[in-house]
Amino acid sequence: MIDHKELYQHYRKLLIEHMERKSEKTLYNGQLFSRQMMENGVSPEDVLSLHIDVIKEFYPHMDEKFQSAFDFLLEAMIGYGLAYREHQNLRYKQRQLESEIDIAADVQQSLLVGEVPHYDFLDIGVISRPAKRMSGDYYHFVKDEQNCLSVAIADVIGKGIPAALCMSMIKYAMDSEPEQRTKPGAVLENLNRVVEQNVDPSMFITMFYGLYNESQHRLYFASAGHEPGFYYSSNKDEFQELIAKGRVLGLDRSTKYREYEKNIDVGDMVILFSDGVTECRTEKGFIERDEIVRLIRQRMHLSSQEIVDGVYKELERLQDFQLRDDFTLIILKREV
Amino acid sequence: MNIAPNRVEIHNEWDIVRARQSGRERAKELGFGHVDQARIATAISELARNIYLYAKHGEIIISVIDGEKRGISIIAEDNGPGIRDLRKAMEDGYTTSGGLGAGLPGVKRLMDDFDIVSEEGQGTKITAKKYLR
Numbered sequence: 001m002i003d004h005k006e007l008y009q010h011y012r013k014l015l016i017e018h019m020e021r022k023s024e025k026t027l028y029n030g031q032l033f034s035r036q037m038m039e040n041g042v043s044p045e046d047v048l049s050l051h052i053d054v055i056k057e058f059y060p061h062m063d064e065k066f067q068s069a070f071d072f073l074l075e076a077m078i079g080y081g082l083a084y085r086e087h088q089n090l091r092y093k094q095r096q097l098e099s100e101i102d103i104a105a106d107v108q109q110s111l112l113v114g115e116v117p118h119y120d121f122l123d124i125g126v127i128s129r130p131a132k133r134m135s136g137d138y139y140h141f142v143k144d145e146q147n148c149l150s151v152a153i154a155d156v157i158g159k160g161i162p163a164a165l166c167m168s169m170i171k172y173a174m175d176s177e178p179e180q181r182t183k184p185g186a187v188l189e190n191l192n193r194v195v196e197q198n199v200d201p202s203m204f205i206t207m208f209y210g211l212y213n214e215s216q217h218r219l220y221f222a223s224a225g226h227e228p229g230f231y232y233s234s235n236k237d238e239f240q241e242l243i244a245k246g247r248v249l250g251l252d253r254s255t256k257y258r259e260y261e262k263n264i265d266v267g268d269m270v271i272l273f274s275d276g277v278t279e280c281r282t283e284k285g286f287i288e289r290d291e292i293v294r295l296i297r298q299r300m301h302l303s304s305q306e307i308v309d310g311v312y313k314e315l316e317r318l319q320d321f322q323l324r325d326d327f328t329l330i331i332l333k334r335e336v
Numbered sequence: 337m338n339i340a341p342n343r344v345e346i347h348n349e350w351d352i353v354r355a356r357q358s359g360r361e362r363a364k365e366l367g368f369g370h371v372d373q374a375r376i377a378t379a380i381s382e383l384a385r386n387i388y389l390y391a392k393h394g395e396i397i398i399s400v401i402d403g404e405k406r407g408i409s410i411i412a413e414d415n416g417p418g419i420r421d422l423r424k425a426m427e428d429g430y431t432t433s434g435g436l437g438a439g440l441p442g443v444k445r446l447m448d449d450f451d452i453v454s455e456e457g458q459g460t461k462i463t464a465k466k467y468l469r
Binding site: 045046049052059072075076078080082085086089090 | 369370371374375377378390441442445446
C-alpha cells in the first residue's frame with residue numbers, strides 16, 4: 001500500500017497541471033497514474049476520494065449541492081471498487097489454477113510421450129497434439145522380445161482435464177498388461193473390464209490395438225469402436241478402410257472383440273488416428289476422409305514422421321490454428 | 337458519545353435505509369473518513385438486504401468498539417434458513433441471487449474483521465468490524 005499523503009500530493013500535482021495547462025500530455029499523465037494505482041491495488045473509490053479532497057482544497061466554499069453530488073458518486077463507486085477487488089482476486093486464483101494445470105499437463109506429457117521403437121523393416125511416424133492443455137488421446141508402442149510391435153491408439157470421448165484423467169487410467173491399465181500381448185482381442189477385453197469398473201458411465205473410450213508380427217509381416221488387430229484407419233496397398237496403389245468392428249470400451253463388461261488380420265507387403269502403410277483428425281472443421285464443414293487420404297498421398301515419398309508432421313501442419317492451417325479436438329496420427333510403413 | 341448499541345429491526349426495504357443511516361452516523365461520530373463511511377454503509381446495506389431477502393426478518397446491531405483499537409461493530413442476526421455451504425457462500429463470484437450484490441465476500445472486503453456462524457434451519461449471525469486507522 002502506498003502512503004495516503006504521498007498519493008494525495010502526487011494526484012494533486014497532476015490534477016493542477018491539467019487544470020492549468022490542459023494538454024494531451026497532462027491527460028497522458030492521468031492515464032499513467034491510473035496504471036500506477038492499479039499496480040498498487042488502489043480501488044476506484046479511493047481515487048475518487050482523492051479527487052474530491054483536492055477539489056475541496058481548491059474550492060473550500062463549494063456549493064453544498066455540488067458537494068452532495070460528489071458524495072452520491074462516491075457511494076455509487078463503492079460497488080465498482082468491490083467488483084474491482086473481486087476481479088483481482090479471481091485473476092490471482094486463475095493464475096494459480098493455470099500453474100496447477102501446467103504441472104498436470106507436464107505430468108501427463110511424461111506419461112503420454114513414450115519412446116517410438118526403431119525397426120529396420122518398419123518406418124514409424126507419430127504426432128499427438130492436445131486441443132487444450134491436456135490430451136484425451138493416447139498412443140503406445142511396445143517392442144517385445146520376438147521383435148513384434150504392439151501399437152495402441154485410444155481416444156477418450158471429450159477433451160480437456162476430464163478426458164486427460166481418464167486417459168491416465170488407460171495408460172496404467174496398459175502398463176499392467178502382461179508383456180506378451182499376443183491377442184489384440186484379449187487385450188481389449190481386459191481393458192474393457194477395467195474401464196467398465198473405473199470410469200463414469202458418461203465417458204467412453206475408443207481404442208485400436210494392433211500387433212505387428214515381423215516374421216509373418218502380418219498385422220493382427222481389434223478395435224473398440226475406434227475411428228477406422230487406412231491401409232495402403234502399394235501393389236494396387238490404393239487406400240482402403242482398415243475396418244474392424246467392436247463396441248467402445250466401458251459399455252458392457254462381457255463384450256468380446258473380434259480379431260482381424262492383414263498382410264503387409266513392402267511399401268504398404270497402416271494409418272491410424274483419433275477422431276480429432278477426421279473432425280477437423282474448416283469453413284466448408286468437416287474434413288472428408290478422402291481429403292486426409294489426399295494429404296497423405298501428396299507426401300508418400302517422405303518418411304512416416306515427415307508425412308504425419310506435414311498432414312498436421314496442413315490441417316492446423318485449414319482450421320485457423322485452432323484445434324477443436326485432440327489430434328493423434330500414426331503411420332507405419334513397411335520398408336523391407 | 338452515545339455508547340449504547342443501536343438496534344435496527346429489518347422487515348422491509350425502508351429498514352435497510354434506516355440501518356444504513358444509523359451506521360453512517362455512528363461511523364461519522366467516530367471519525368471515519370468519507371470513503372470508509374460509504375464502505376460501512378454499503379456493508380450494512382448488504383447484510384440487511386440478505387436478511388430481508390432470505391430470512392424475511394432479523395436485526396442489525398451497530399455498536400462502538402472502545403478498546404485498544406477504536407472502531408465500529410456491526411452484527412447481523414436472523415432466525416432464517418441459514419447457509420448450507422459457508423465455504424461456497426464466502427467464495428468470490430458466488431451469489432445465490434445471481435444478482436450484482438457484493439455478497440458476503442464483498443462485506444468481508446469492506447470491513448476489517450468478519451465472522452460468521454450459521455446453522456441450517458436455525459439462522460445466521462454475522463459480525464463485521466472496522467477500525468479507525
